[in-house]
Amino acid sequence: MNTQKMEKDYLLHKWLNNEATPEELEQLKTDPEYASYIQISNATSAFELPQMDSEPNFKAISNKIKPVHQLHKPNIFSVVWKVAAIFAVLLAGYYYTTTLDTSVKTDIAQTETFSLPDTSEVILNAGSKITYNKKNWAKSRELSLDGEAYFKVTKGNKFSVKTVEGTVSVLGTQFNVFVRDGFFAVACYEGLVSVTYNDTILKVPAGSKIQIENGKLMMNETAEDPSPDWLAAESSFENAPLSIVVKEIERQYPVKVTLENVDFEKRFTGSFTHKKLDLALKAICEPLQLQYKIDKNGAVHIDAKNSK
Amino acid sequence: MKKPQNVCNENTFNRLYEAHSKPVWRFIYFKCGDTAQADDLVQEAFIKLWQNCAKITQEKAKSFLYTVCNNAFLNEVAHHKVVLKHAKRQPEKTNFHSPEFLMEESQFHEKLKTSLENLSEAQRTAFLLNRIEGKKYAEIAEMLNISVKAVEKRMSQALATLRKEIGNI
Numbered sequence: 001m002n003t004q005k006m007e008k009d010y011l012l013h014k015w016l017n018n019e020a021t022p023e024e025l026e027q028l029k030t031d032p033e034y035a036s037y038i039q040i041s042n043a044t045s046a047f048e049l050p051q052m053d054s055e056p057n058f059k060a061i062s063n064k065i066k067p068v069h070q071l072h073k074p075n076i077f078s079v080v081w082k083v084a085a086i087f088a089v090l091l092a093g094y095y096y097t098t099t100l101d102t103s104v105k106t107d108i109a110q111t112e113t114f115s116l117p118d119t120s121e122v123i124l125n126a127g128s129k130i131t132y133n134k135k136n137w138a139k140s141r142e143l144s145l146d147g148e149a150y151f152k153v154t155k156g157n158k159f160s161v162k163t164v165e166g167t168v169s170v171l172g173t174q175f176n177v178f179v180r181d182g183f184f185a186v187a188c189y190e191g192l193v194s195v196t197y198n199d200t201i202l203k204v205p206a207g208s209k210i211q212i213e214n215g216k217l218m219m220n221e222t223a224e225d226p227s228p229d230w231l232a233a234e235s236s237f238e239n240a241p242l243s244i245v246v247k248e249i250e251r252q253y254p255v256k257v258t259l260e261n262v263d264f265e266k267r268f269t270g271s272f273t274h275k276k277l278d279l280a281l282k283a284i285c286e287p288l289q290l291q292y293k294i295d296k297n298g299a300v301h302i303d304a305k306n307s308k
Numbered sequence: 309m310k311k312p313q314n315v316c317n318e319n320t321f322n323r324l325y326e327a328h329s330k331p332v333w334r335f336i337y338f339k340c341g342d343t344a345q346a347d348d349l350v351q352e353a354f355i356k357l358w359q360n361c362a363k364i365t366q367e368k369a370k371s372f373l374y375t376v377c378n379n380a381f382l383n384e385v386a387h388h389k390v391v392l393k394h395a396k397r398q399p400e401k402t403n404f405h406s407p408e409f410l411m412e413e414s415q416f417h418e419k420l421k422t423s424l425e426n427l428s429e430a431q432r433t434a435f436l437l438n439r440i441e442g443k444k445y446a447e448i449a450e451m452l453n454i455s456v457k458a459v460e461k462r463m464s465q466a467l468a469t470l471r472k473e474i475g476n477i
Contacts, residue, residue: 009464012464013460013464037467040467041467043416043417043420045439047440050343051330052329052330052333052334052343052346052347052350054330058325060347061351061355065354065355065358
């Protein structure tokens with residue numbers, strides 16, 4: 001009985017697997033139980049399924065894998081690159097912050113006194129800028145200057161002031177450097193200063209002052225003052241072109257100066273105060289036979305005295 | 309010389325979709341009985357296939373798809389009833405029968421349909437894969453990741469349950 005059922009089950013599965021012969025099927029059908037199994041199986045095969053909508057599904061898949069695809073491409077290397085990039089940024093940031101040059105800048109009518117890392121003292125005149133590197137200072141005392149500054153250098157190794165016009169280097173001294181618009185003046189008040197410009201080296205001893213215009217030495221003479229005039233709120237010039245003088249006015253006072261019918265190359269020797277504009281203008285105009293006018297906007301006009 | 313090709317190629321992927329999306333979809337449908345869910349699972353399976361394309365050879369793609377679907381389905385909480393459409397095939401034969409017979413037959417189909425819907429997921433999937441998809445036991449075993457013996461058992465159980473539900477005919 002049991003073996004007979006097993007036999008029939010075997011045949012049933014064989015038929016379901018589509019491997020039975022017609023005779024075997026007939027043999028199965030003789031048993032009513034198996035006949036109904038066959039009927040059920042056949043009827044089930046006749047059922048239909050809802051159909052999948054191929055297109056929209058594929059579109060949905062494509063939409064989702066497109067961005068994934070792009071992310072996928074760089075695989076392992078992307079990780080390496082990311083790590084490398086992070087390190088590079090960190091390193092660059094460290095390097096940048098530690099080697100970043102320090103800048104000191106002054107605006108119009110403003111002076112700034114500060115100390116360098118070796119306690120050398122710098123007084124920066126109006127409208128000037130000094131840039132130096134704190135980290136490298138112990139190795140090389142080097143700074144760049146644009147404008148005018150007075151230095152009291154602590155004794156030590158070479159101290160250099162780089163300017164567009166030339167380099168001033170010293171060992172330990174007090175000196176003033178003025179570099180603006182092609183006009184380069186160095187005055188030494190203590191010790192010895194060496195000035196390099198256009199492949200020329202010039203020694204400036206204490207109490208001397210040199211002036212270089214457009215790469216040409218214009219003056220080399222002794223200065224009597226113990227320190228530059230501008231430290232006492234005065235600007236002094238020695239045979240300087242008027243344009244340089246006017247620019248100094250504009251630096252020390254918040255005014256705009258216009259020159260009319262005046263030769264820019266007119267030479268000025270003298271000084272003007274930083275405290276009173278009226279006085280300063282007078283000091284410049286009188287000796288040069290000029291007249292000045294301050295209009296209601298505060299602008300200064302300078303013209304030749306006999307032009308009107 | 310012949311290296312097993314992986315699936316990371318749009319043409320290959322499209323071809324695999326053409327070949328397998330519908331069978332896979334029906335496979336899932338037998339399990340869950342929900343067209344929307346079947347859509348979702350098919351999309352998920354193909355997306356996974358693409359994401360892992362570098363690791364999968366073309367030969368392995370098919371079984372990968374079924375395995376992913378199986379697992380995804382097990383993770384789904386809501387199992388729906390399978391709703392089958394009524395048979396539209398084999399109409400010629402019945403035309404010759406008497407109206408009473410036709411009535412009986414349609415009643416029989418209706419009963420079978422509800423009975424099928426009430427089968428357990430395991431029995432139904434195996435039974436419908438065999439009956440509707442015409443899959444052999446060995447293929448079903450591979451798809452469901454079970455033994456051929458287990459398929460046999462599910463088939464027998466499914467038939468016995470159906471017969472009992474419908475009643476003697």
